[in-house]
Amino acid sequence: MNKLPLYExxxxxxxxxxxxxxxEADACIITSSVNQYWLCGFIFDGFMFLFPEGDPxxxxxxxxxxxxxxxxxxxxxxQIPDMLREIGISLPKRILVEADQLSFxxxxxxxxxxxxxxxxxxxxEVRKIRSVKSxxxxxxxxxxxxxxxxxxxxxxxxxxxxMTDLELQIEIERQMRLHGSVGIFRSFGENMDIFMGSMLAGxxxxxxxxxxxxxxxxxxxxxxxxxANGTLLLPGTTLMVDMAGNYRPWMDDMTRxxxxxxxxxxxxxxxxxxxxxxxxxxxxxxxGALCSELYLLAEEIVNQxxxxxxxxxxxxxxxxxxxxxxxxxNEPPVLTPRSREVLEPGIAFALEPKFVLPGIGAVGxxxxxxxxxxxxxxxxxxxxxxIALS
Numbered sequence: 001m002n003k004l005p006l007y008e009x010x011x012x013x014x015x016x017x018x019x020x021x022x023x024e025a026d027a028c029i030i031t032s033s034v035n036q037y038w039l040c041g042f043i044f045d046g047f048m049f050l051f052p053e054g055d056p057x058x059x060x061x062x063x064x065x066x067x068x069x070x071x072x073x074x075x076x077x078x079q080i081p082d083m084l085r086e087i088g089i090s091l092p093k094r095i096l097v098e099a100d101q102l103s104f105x106x107x108x109x110x111x112x113x114x115x116x117x118x119x120x121x122x123x124x125e126v127r128k129i130r131s132v133k134s135x136x137x138x139x140x141x142x143x144x145x146x147x148x149x150x151x152x153x154x155x156x157x158x159x160x161x162x163m164t165d166l167e168l169q170i171e172i173e174r175q176m177r178l179h180g181s182v183g184i185f186r187s188f189g190e191n192m193d194i195f196m197g198s199m200l201a202g203x204x205x206x207x208x209x210x211x212x213x214x215x216x217x218x219x220x221x222x223x224x225x226x227x228a229n230g231t232l233l234l235p236g237t238t239l240m241v242d243m244a245g246n247y248r249p250w251m252d253d254m255t256r257x258x259x260x261x262x263x264x265x266x267x268x269x270x271x272x273x274x275x276x277x278x279x280x281x282x283x284x285x286x287x288g289a290l291c292s293e294l295y296l297l298a299e300e301i302v303n304q305x306x307x308x309x310x311x312x313x314x315x316x317x318x319x320x321x322x323x324x325x326x327x328x329x330n331e332p333p334v335l336t337p338r339s340r341e342v343l344e345p346g347i348a349f350a351l352e353p354k355f356v357l358p359g360i361g362a363v364g365x366x367x368x369x370x371x372x373x374x375x376x377x378x379x380x381x382x383x384x385x386x387i388a389l390s
Contacts, residue, residue: 004041008136012039013056015129019096019122021052026092028122029110032101034186034327035126037249042066047077047110051089059083077113091115096122100189127188131324131332132346137250138370141325141348142379145252145368148245149382151175152256155241159258159389165201165228165239166220172199172243185244186251188328197243198227201260205240205362208316212330214352215240215313215362235261238361239389240354244329245368245380253325253350254380255366259388267363270307270355271386274364277301277321277353278384286375291339295321298353299337310355322351325368347371348379 016039020028030036030048037043039050045062058071059080072083081091091114097107100123111119133141151172158171173196177183185194191212200217209216211226218229233239237260245252257271277298285294298321302311312318324331325348333341333349343349352366365384369376 005136008134009039009041011134012129013050016050016126017052019125019129020050023096023120023122023125025052025094025096025120026117027051027094028096030098030126031106032098034188035098035130038130038327040068044071046074047080049080057084057087077110080113081115092117094118094120096120098123098126100124127332130326132344133250133326133348133370134346137326138346138348140248140250141252141368141370144245144248144250145254145379145381147179147247148252148254149380151179151243152241152254152382155256155258156387156389159233163233165199165204165231165233168233168239169197169199169228169243172241176243176247180247181244182246182249185246186328187330189330192330193224194226195224196246197241199242200227200240200362201231201233202237202361203359204229204231205238205356206314206358208313214318214320214354215242215356216316233260233389236263236360238263238267238357238363238386240362240364242366250326251329252348252368252380253329253352253366254368254382255352255354255364256382256384257363257365257386259386261388261390263360263386267357267360268386270305270310270357271363271365273301273305273307274353274355275384278351278365278367281351282369282376282378285343287343287345287371287373289343291322291333291335291341291343292337294343294351295335295337295339302353307355310357312354314356314358321353322349324348325350343371345371345373 028050033043044060046060049057059074060071095117097119099121204217207216207218209226217227219225219227239258242255281294320334320336322335324333348370350368354364356362367380
């Protein structure tokens with residue numbers, strides 16, 4: 001991938017440094033790979049020290065070949081205090097750490113190594129900063145979305161009669177990798193394990209999952225109970241494809257639904273309601289809208305059509321219809337009925353009003369939008385009507 005432009009790195013550093021100052025801390029330590037990449041353009045095993053002013057210091061355990069004037073090689077965190085003193089920096093008394101991602105043992109060892117400073121969590125603040133994208137980041141998302149759409153357009157040619165969901169997913173994954181997919185679905189938090197995306201065929205879409213995605217699926221093993229499970233693709237059922245748009249570091253998110261040969265008329269009608277929700281939200285909202293307002297409008301359309309029992313699942317119904325997208329697939333904000341988050345210009349979010357119809361399967365679409373002052377820009381430009389696989 002292209003090297004991170006200097007102006008991008010400088011802008012991001014300044015935004016975090018402002019937060020360090022506002023939180024009245026002496027330093028911030030970044031250890032997560034996603035935030036290291038966001039700030040540096042590369043990933044390492046170690047500790048990135050940021051201060052309210054000046055350049056960060058990278059205390060690197062691995063790899064040993066990083067070429068960066070800010071990098072200092074270490075074997076263990078206990079070496080950091082002496083190295084700070086050597087360059088005239090006092091040990092910080094108040095430190096911000098990514099407590100949502102740093103393990104307890106790693107955090108306590110680091111705190112002990114630095115003389116037991118006071119620690120506060122900066123995970124949520126950095127994620128909030130990252131949620132507002134630069135034009136550089138948005139253009140990468142648009143590029144990813146264009147490739148994502150092209151791969152989805154290949155799906156009808158990959159289908160063969162008698163396939164299972166897993167067999168078709170393997171063919172789709174092959175095309176994804178051939179077209180530049182990085183091969184991992186980056187996500188934040190617990191209960192978010194997934195490989196390259198999710199496919200739900202027929203009644204497998206009703207299966208509840210412990211994972212925090214819109215819909216579940218049984219998966220192929222109790223070790224990863226999510227998504228495709230070997231269901232035969234039978235005429236009269238649907239296939240929902242929610243495979244990762246990870247063709248650039250900044251991702252898009254897109255779901256499309258396919259009919260296996262044909263489906264009952266109800267499936268097409270309910271699928272159209274999902275499209276109608278997208279169109280209504282595109283028409284009625286722009287920057288400054290509350291995320292809850294989007295959810296409530298979707299809920300109103302669902303209720304008008306008598307579809308509440310099928311909205312966002314059946315046995316287990318998700319309580320959101322969208323989420324931010326970026327370096328991770330689940331960034332702020334989240335579109336829930338009680339959210340107080342506001343859609344700011346530069347935020348990219350995925351909207352996914354989906355339905356599950358017993359005996360048929362899941363229907364609906366998901367698109368990624370960019371928030372502008374004047375409205376929402378749809379970047380996942382791909383056929384939205386339900387296409388028959390035959």
